[in-house]
Amino acid sequence: MLKMFSPGLWIVLLLAVGSSVLVALLPVQPRPGMQMWLFDLNHAKIANVIAADWNRDHPNDPVSVNLLTGDALQTRMMSGFYSNTPVADLIEVERTMVGQVFAGPVKDVGFMDLTGRLEKENLRAGINEPSFSPWTTRGHIFGLPHDVHPVMLMYRADLVEAAGIDVSKIETWADYFRLLRPLMVDLDGDGRIDRYLLNASPTSIYYHEVLLLQAGGGMFDEANHPTLNQAINVEVIARLVTWYTGPTHVASEVPVGGAAAARLYREGYVIGLLAPDFVTGSIRESLPDMAGKFKLMPLPAWEHGGRRTSVLGGTMLGITKASAHPEAAWAFAKALYLSPVMAKRLYEVAGIVSPIKANWKASFYDAPVPYFCGQPVGRMYLNLAPDVPRRPSSPYYAQGQQLFNTAIMQLCSYADEHKVYDEQGLMPEARRLLDQAQHELEQQMNRNTFLQADAP
Amino acid sequence: MKNSRLHSSWTPWLFLAPFLLTFGAFIAWPAVRSLMLSFEQTFGPRTTAFVGLANFRFLIHDPYFWTAVWNTLLFTIAAVLVQIPAALGLALLLNRSDLRGRRFFRLVFFAPSVVGLAFVAIIFSMLFEKRTGLINGTLHSLFPAWDPDFPWLDQYVMPSLILAQLWLSAGFYMVYFLAALQTVPSELLDAANIDGASAWQRFRHVTVPEIRPVLNLITLLVVIGSFQFFELPYLLYHETYGNGPENKALSIVTYLYQTGFRSGDLGYASAIGWVLTLVLVGLALLQRQLTKREEA
Numbered sequence: 001m002l003k004m005f006s007p008g009l010w011i012v013l014l015l016a017v018g019s020s021v022l023v024a025l026l027p028v029q030p031r032p033g034m035q036m037w038l039f040d041l042n043h044a045k046i047a048n049v050i051a052a053d054w055n056r057d058h059p060n061d062p063v064s065v066n067l068l069t070g071d072a073l074q075t076r077m078m079s080g081f082y083s084n085t086p087v088a089d090l091i092e093v094e095r096t097m098v099g100q101v102f103a104g105p106v107k108d109v110g111f112m113d114l115t116g117r118l119e120k121e122n123l124r125a126g127i128n129e130p131s132f133s134p135w136t137t138r139g140h141i142f143g144l145p146h147d148v149h150p151v152m153l154m155y156r157a158d159l160v161e162a163a164g165i166d167v168s169k170i171e172t173w174a175d176y177f178r179l180l181r182p183l184m185v186d187l188d189g190d191g192r193i194d195r196y197l198l199n200a201s202p203t204s205i206y207y208h209e210v211l212l213l214q215a216g217g218g219m220f221d222e223a224n225h226p227t228l229n230q231a232i233n234v235e236v237i238a239r240l241v242t243w244y245t246g247p248t249h250v251a252s253e254v255p256v257g258g259a260a261a262a263r264l265y266r267e268g269y270v271i272g273l274l275a276p277d278f279v280t281g282s283i284r285e286s287l288p289d290m291a292g293k294f295k296l297m298p299l300p301a302w303e304h305g306g307r308r309t310s311v312l313g314g315t316m317l318g319i320t321k322a323s324a325h326p327e328a329a330w331a332f333a334k335a336l337y338l339s340p341v342m343a344k345r346l347y348e349v350a351g352i353v354s355p356i357k358a359n360w361k362a363s364f365y366d367a368p369v370p371y372f373c374g375q376p377v378g379r380m381y382l383n384l385a386p387d388v389p390r391r392p393s394s395p396y397y398a399q400g401q402q403l404f405n406t407a408i409m410q411l412c413s414y415a416d417e418h419k420v421y422d423e424q425g426l427m428p429e430a431r432r433l434l435d436q437a438q439h440e441l442e443q444q445m446n447r448n449t450f451l452q453a454d455a456p
Numbered sequence: 457m458k459n460s461r462l463h464s465s466w467t468p469w470l471f472l473a474p475f476l477l478t479f480g481a482f483i484a485w486p487a488v489r490s491l492m493l494s495f496e497q498t499f500g501p502r503t504t505a506f507v508g509l510a511n512f513r514f515l516i517h518d519p520y521f522w523t524a525v526w527n528t529l530l531f532t533i534a535a536v537l538v539q540i541p542a543a544l545g546l547a548l549l550l551n552r553s554d555l556r557g558r559r560f561f562r563l564v565f566f567a568p569s570v571v572g573l574a575f576v577a578i579i580f581s582m583l584f585e586k587r588t589g590l591i592n593g594t595l596h597s598l599f600p601a602w603d604p605d606f607p608w609l610d611q612y613v614m615p616s617l618i619l620a621q622l623w624l625s626a627g628f629y630m631v632y633f634l635a636a637l638q639t640v641p642s643e644l645l646d647a648a649n650i651d652g653a654s655a656w657q658r659f660r661h662v663t664v665p666e667i668r669p670v671l672n673l674i675t676l677l678v679v680i681g682s683f684q685f686f687e688l689p690y691l692l693y694h695e696t697y698g699n700g701p702e703n704k705a706l707s708i709v710t711y712l713y714q715t716g717f718r719s720g721d722l723g724y725a726s727a728i729g730w731v732l733t734l735v736l737v738g739l740a741l742l743q744r745q746l747t748k749r750e751e752a
Contacts, residue, residue, distance in 0.1 A: 004467070075717075078500070078717075078720070081500065082499075082500025082501055082502060082720065083500065083501055083502065084502075100718060100719065100720060103499055103719055103720050103721075104499025104500070104503050104720065105499065105503060108499055108500075108502075108503050190596075190600050192603065192604065192605075201610070202610065202701070203610055203695070203696070203701055205695060205696060252586075252605060253586070255585060255588075256695075259588075260582070260585050260587075260588035260589075263588055264587060264588065269587065395719075398697065398718070402696060402697070402699055402703075405696070406701075406702050406703060409701050409702045410702060413702075440519060440520075443514075443517075443518075447497070447510070447514055448497070448721075449497050449505050449507070450497075450499055450503065450505070
């Protein structure tokens with residue numbers, strides 16, 4: 001037997017078997033206490049401060065905060081939910097990730113259902129109600145909301161005021177584009193416009209949802225049935241396409257982040273941009289030299305008396321069903337998310353206002369912000385918080401968003417092809433495209449047997 | 457005697473065992489499992505429901521799938537028609553003995569294939585930027601009538617992707633052609649030259665037949681690579697999960713990835729995967745038949 005293989009082969013075999021046995025026998029050291037995963041550096045900085053206090057007071061249930069990239073977090077979280085591989089006790093989930101979590105049967109959602117706890121501890125009434133909507137599926141709440149993210153219009157106050165334009169006269173989008181029209185000019189004499197009035201384009205998938213929700217439209221109703229072709233959506237896309245097409249289009253897009261974006265903002269390529277509260281933090285950080293040049297105002301409404309804000313993005317904190325410390329995790333989640341310390345730091349570091357109503361009275365929200373010409377930015381956002389639209393959390397959110405955006409792009413092509421640049425002229429085609437999108441989304445949703453089984 | 461018989465019957469299996477175990481664990485079983493999954497609807501691997509042929513029936517009427525098929529075919533055809541002539545053209549150019557700095561140019565043309573798809577996507581997303589991108593900036597400087605906001609990535613999705621892929625791959629395939637061209641016997645070319653053949657005739661009737669095996673191999677590699685087209689659109693159009701404007705960048709593999717790993721429906725993703733596999737096997741068989749016919 002020994003002579004059957006050469007000595008070299010025996011050595012290789014022994015090494016392979018020995019190392020495998022060694023690895024199998026190595027004890028797996030469970031990490032002590034609780035793990036928390038999050039995807040945002042600013043969130044992590046704040047969570048670390050609060051976790052340090054928690055760990056001092058709760059030495060038996062310490063929590064360690066781990067910062068992951070968004071993609072890594074989503075992949076590891078879903079792998080854990082799908083196949084029982086280890087996941088953290090607490091996970092922060094961003095709005096665009098949550099559809100995947102909610103795609104299966106309710107019983108298989110990897111997070112604990114918090115509905116009962118929120119009711120029992122009277123927490124629900126103390127939190128801004130619309131902030132729960134993205135984290136609710138089929139009547140069950142699976143996360144504590146981190147934010148409200150109301151949207152305002154950030155504009156180049158230096159350019160607008162130098163032109164003698166009084167923004168207090170702006171109530172609707174029509175007012176905005178009419179009054180600011182003189183600012184759309186050719187700066188370098190090449191016969192082309194070098195300044196646009198709004199940062200948006202047919203591919204601005206996230207901004208379109210902001211504007212749709214502001215107008216009172218949406219992609220799903222409260223029961224998560226698709227509503228892509230409802231009448232208000234048809235009007236919205238027809239109007240949006242008039243902003244993007246034609247010889248006098250008023251909107252163009254600045255890329256997200258990077259040197260190109262900084263250059264275009266400095267040059268005043270766009271006058272106004274849709275700004276959820278977190279943008280006030282990111283713009284201060286990325287363009288410190290632009291202090292005193294931007295101001296904020298409520299979004300112009302779609303019609304007189306209409307809603308002056310909307311909502312974009314959002315984050316929740318969920319407790320995984322796999323957690324070995326669910327009670328401690330719930331206690332830490334409350335200590336973190338309900339804390340006035342977090343509310344203050346979140347506002348100071350990232351410009352984000354708290355969804356906890358008790359925190360809204362804090363005086364730091366009233367402090368003038370020099371970067372925005374001394375405006376009390378926090379208070380301005382909070383004044384709009386109760387009016388933020390609700391967003392149903394369909395597992396088909398991403399697909400709905402894609403189909404809606406595709407309809408906008410197709411309508412832009414139609415407008416250019418047929419030289420139709422007025423809202424009324426675009427309406428029939430807008431309706432046809434959204435009917436088609438609705439049909440496609442219904443087809444996708446109808447084949448999900450798990451959703452059908454859980455339907456209320 | 458008995459011991460020796462035992463040895464002789466077990467020995468081949470022992471030698472085959474590493475391959476069989478690896479093949480079984482990582483190729484055969486996943487293939488069987490994915491075939492089983494294609495008859496189920498899933499939310500991850502644990503929550504499943506048997507749906508029979510429903511996934512394949514839905515696939516036939518799924519407009520996304522057919523958009524993905526169309527885009528992938530378009531990209532494949534363009535890749536064959538653009539990448540292969542470009543790579544062969546570069547190779548012919550750099551095979552000329554009278555060209556100065558040949559080694560330098562070989563390095564320059566090959567270099568993009570070293571950087572990888574992720575970098576190519578980042579570089580081209582910056583090059584194609586509307587107002588600040590190098591391409592629009594240069595064209596606007598040279599021709600003031602050129603629109604500095606020309607929407608490359610928004611309205612010219614497939615040409616942008618083909619251009620980026622060409623930049624990445626042409627140099628890579630050029631190396632194969634260069635190696636093949638260096639095996640073309642110079643006596644044949646000299647004889648054709650003496651017989652009065654023009655440069656085109658020498659290329660058509662001497663060079664091409666001599667490099668045909670490599671040409672066939674590269675065609676097959678380009679076709680299979682194009683059918684697996686994923687990273688470039690996924691990275692260039694990350695905001696739309698790789699779909700691009702009006703789904704013009706959506707490829708079969710991107711759709712498979714979205715369905716399986718974003719929506720968690722591994723069953724439908726497996727059905728897409730099996731259709732893709734059948735198409736690729738069909739193309740490979742077709743290519744083999746054509747090659748055999750030419751050789752005969």
